[in-house]
Amino acid sequence: MIVVKVGGAEGINxxxxxxxxxxxxxxxxxxxxxxxxxxxxxxxxxxxGHPPRFLTHPNGMQSxxxxxxxxxxxxMVYCGLVNxxxxxxxxxxxxxxxxxxxxxxxxxVGRRKTAVKYVEDGKVKVHRGDYTGSVEEVNTGxxxxxxxxxxxxxxxxxxxxxxxxxxxxxxxxxAAKVALALGAETLVYLSNVPGLxxxxxxxxxxxxxxxxxxxxxxxxxxxxxxRMKKKVLGAVEAVKGGIxxxxxxxxxxxxxxxxxxxxxxxxxx
Amino acid sequence: MIVVKVGGAEGINxxxxxxxxxxxxxxxxxxxxxxxxxxxxxxxxxxxGHPPRFLTHPNGMQSxxxxxxxxxxxxMVYCGLVNxxxxxxxxxxxxxxxxxxxxxxxxxVGRRKTAVKYVEDGKVKVHRGDYTGSVEEVNTGxxxxxxxxxxxxxxxxxxxxxxxxxxxxxxxxxAAKVALALGAETLVYLSNVPGLxxxxxxxxxxxxxxxxxxxxxxxxxxxxxxRMKKKVLGAVEAVKGGIxxxxxxxxxxxxxxxxxxxxxxxxxx
Numbered sequence: 001m002i003v004v005k006v007g008g009a010e011g012i013n014x015x016x017x018x019x020x021x022x023x024x025x026x027x028x029x030x031x032x033x034x035x036x037x038x039x040x041x042x043x044x045x046x047x048x049g050h051p052p053r054f055l056t057h058p059n060g061m062q063s064x065x066x067x068x069x070x071x072x073x074x075x076m077v078y079c080g081l082v083n084x085x086x087x088x089x090x091x092x093x094x095x096x097x098x099x100x101x102x103x104x105x106x107x108x109v110g111r112r113k114t115a116v117k118y119v120e121d122g123k124v125k126v127h128r129g130d131y132t133g134s135v136e137e138v139n140t141g142x143x144x145x146x147x148x149x150x151x152x153x154x155x156x157x158x159x160x161x162x163x164x165x166x167x168x169x170x171x172x173x174x175a176a177k178v179a180l181a182l183g184a185e186t187l188v189y190l191s192n193v194p195g196l197x198x199x200x201x202x203x204x205x206x207x208x209x210x211x212x213x214x215x216x217x218x219x220x221x222x223x224x225x226x227r228m229k230k231k232v233l234g235a236v237e238a239v240k241g242g243i244x245x246x247x248x249x250x251x252x253x254x255x256x257x258x259x260x261x262x263x264x265x266x267x268x269x
Numbered sequence: 270m271i272v273v274k275v276g277g278a279e280g281i282n283x284x285x286x287x288x289x290x291x292x293x294x295x296x297x298x299x300x301x302x303x304x305x306x307x308x309x310x311x312x313x314x315x316x317x318g319h320p321p322r323f324l325t326h327p328n329g330m331q332s333x334x335x336x337x338x339x340x341x342x343x344x345m346v347y348c349g350l351v352n353x354x355x356x357x358x359x360x361x362x363x364x365x366x367x368x369x370x371x372x373x374x375x376x377x378v379g380r381r382k383t384a385v386k387y388v389e390d391g392k393v394k395v396h397r398g399d400y401t402g403s404v405e406e407v408n409t410g411x412x413x414x415x416x417x418x419x420x421x422x423x424x425x426x427x428x429x430x431x432x433x434x435x436x437x438x439x440x441x442x443x444a445a446k447v448a449l450a451l452g453a454e455t456l457v458y459l460s461n462v463p464g465l466x467x468x469x470x471x472x473x474x475x476x477x478x479x480x481x482x483x484x485x486x487x488x489x490x491x492x493x494x495x496r497m498k499k500k501v502l503g504a505v506e507a508v509k510g511g512i513x514x515x516x517x518x519x520x521x522x523x524x525x526x527x528x529x530x531x532x533x534x535x536x537x538x
Contacts, residue, residue, distance in 0.1 A: 044345070048316050072350055076313070079368075080349025081341055084427075084435060087372045092433040098374045098411070099348075103356045104367045105420055142367070142420070149414055151374055158353075164361040166353060 001030045001184040004257055005175035008036025008082070011192035012251045018086060020257040022093030025152050031257075032143065032182065033097075033154045034175040037074075037082040038064070044081075045073050055118035055127060061230065063116070063132060066168040071131045071158065074168055075101070078156045086154050097152045102135070102159035103166055105142035108174055110135040112161035133167040135159050135174045138181035172231065176238045176246075185244045188260045189231070190251035195266035196228055210268040212239045235268040245269040270299045270453040273526055274444035276460035277305025277351070281520045286459060287355060289526040291362030294421050300526075301412065301451065302366075302423045303444040306343075306351040307333070313350075314342045324387035324396060330499065332385070335400045335437040340427065343437055344370070347425045355423050366421045371404070371428035372435055374411035377443055379404040381430035402436040404428050404443045407450035441500065445507045445515075454513045457529045458500070459520035464535035465497055479537040481508045504537040514538040 002024075006017050017033075024031060041064075042052045050073060053065040066074065083099040090097035102108030112133040115126050146153050157174060158166040172189065179187040199205035207223060214220055215236050224232040235246035249265030250256060259265070271293075275286055286302075293300060310333075311321045319342060322334040335343065352368040359366035371377025381402040384395050415422050426443060427435040441458065448456040468474035476492060483489055484505050493501040504515035518534030519525060528534070 044317070047318070048313075072354075075353045076345035076349035078349070079353050080345035080347070084344045084348050084370055084372055085341075087370075088429070088433065088435050091372060091375065091429055096374060097372075098369070099372070100367070100369075101353055101356075103353055103360060104369075105365060106360065141418075145414065145418055149411075151411070160357070160360055164357065166357050 001182055002186045002188065002261070003032045003034065003175055003179035003182065003184045004188045004190060005172060006033060006035040006251060007189070007191035008038040008040065008171070009192045010039050012190070013253065013256065014085060014089060016254050016256055017190060017251055018089030019093045020255045021152065022090050022095035024257060025095040030147055031152065032178060033086065033152070034171060034178060035082055035086060035154065035156050036171040037078040037156070040081060041074055041077040044077050045070065048073060055116060058117055058119055058124055060226070064168060065127065066131045067129065068131060071166055071168060075158060075166065078158070083154060083156050090152060090154065095152045096150065097154050098146055099154040099156070101156050102169065102174065105139055106160055107139045107142055107155065108135045108157070108159035108169065108177070109137040109139070110159045110161060110167065110169060112163065112165060112167050131165060131167050133159065133161055133169055135169050135177045138177050140181045143182060172234055176234050179238060179243055180241045183242065186261065187238055187243050187246045188257060189246070189248045190256050190260065191248070192252055194250045195248040196223065196231065198223060200227065207266045210235070210266065212236050212268060239268055270451055271455045271457065271530070272301045272303065272444055272448035272451065272453045273457045273459060274441060275302060275304040275520060276458070277307040277309065277440070278461045279308050280461035281459070282522065282525065283354060283358060285523050285525055286520055287358030288362045289524045290421065291359050291364035293526060294364040299416055300421065301447060302355065302421070303440060303447060304351055304355060304423065304425050305440040306347040306425070309350060310343055310346040313346050314339065317342060324385060327386055327388055327393055329495070332401060333437060334396065336398065337400060340400045340435055340437060344427060344435065347427070352423060352425045359421060359423065364421045365419060366423050367415055368423040368425070370425050371438065371443065374408055375429055376408045376411055376424065377404045377426070377428035377438065377446070378406040378408070379428045379430060379436065379438060381432065381434060381436050400434060400436050402428065402430055402438055404438050404446045407446050409450045412447070412451060441503055445503050448507060448512050449510045452511065455530065456507055456512050456515045457526060458515070458517045459525050459529065460517070461521055463519045464517040465492065465500065467492060469496065476535045479504070479535065481505050481537060508537055
């Protein structure tokens, strides 16, 4: 079982991702796709006169401020535009894909964080009423039902809160939760860079491998900082949780999943 | 088994539809929801600077001109905004809903009509390159899989063409095809009027019943004209195909499905 997360940044070759996924599926490889849609959400939100706003948290991370209107735009792009584009491309390449959000069949359930701390003018403030949260439960029942019947599930945020509200949730973390819940061997993160870059955006600084047992050594500790912190720590947690390897790889190329499986990119094991 | 089509016009009480559907589902009634989203698609298309255009066909029917950009807006609204709104509301009312488009699992497959005849300035012209078509096959396998596992499917156009392209398709017809394919007893059409009106928009002119065996009599033939033609003929065809009754009813009220099942509206049998 392979879980592939396709990022939502500019430059993703959806056609190549779908062709590659469909060809693996036709060979009998069981896989689940999880996707994002952030850059297109920004564009649609701008066009609809509700431009995106981001909060910077005290730990330096950023997240999308998600009021109800933003949540609806998010759903239009993630569940409508991007999910159905991928399902259509997969069907075209012969894979019987089924697109689902975290709401469907309570696939991704989590805790809504109504009060979000953020930093503005050097001060920590609290934003209330946000529709965001983190995935805590994966309904593997529905996923296994579909996988055993031969379908290729294509998943996307939002998730469902315990109070049954749609919540914007981090797709990378959701993909890791899905991979862990399904006992996947490999988790692949495809984005618009060749993997984790020690010196972003210098693609020559690609980190080939992160051995989890050496994550505490200075060389690797340095990687788990700044913009890569969440990705590196998430991957380390996934591997410690039982995933054999996590690969960060390029989604701008032909056969992006097969290349990732062959080790092209950053391999965390 | 009941199939309920929820129209996409202004005034639909989605909250009431979801509450009613969930309460029936919790009583063990098997049901499938099918929904539209036309009025919201018009609004989003306007807002995105790609206003809706409609073609009038030689038989007097109208349809949405669907270029690729319109198809994507259609998917955003139908599969993103409306589908996930219904799924979220159903989950809130305790029904484990799963939202799906006709692309997912090849649920609704049909013929793309690339050349569409239309009338302009009194002349019949041909519009090419449209992404529209009619549903010819329903993949009951996926629907039965979900129904037997206890989920409440919520379906929406688009459908998938035989060439694996997403195509805009009429939701009323799709709902009838789904009802026939599943061998449903009752097919309910909910909209923003109390049923079929002999003298639209006079709600006092509600037609209580259309007996299929008397459809050839002048009183009923008169109903099967103009704007109601497709609805009446579609219902007659569904009943002849084995559906016990088709009910056209009001979606602006509380408990709209139960009222329809109790015969409030227009009953075709």
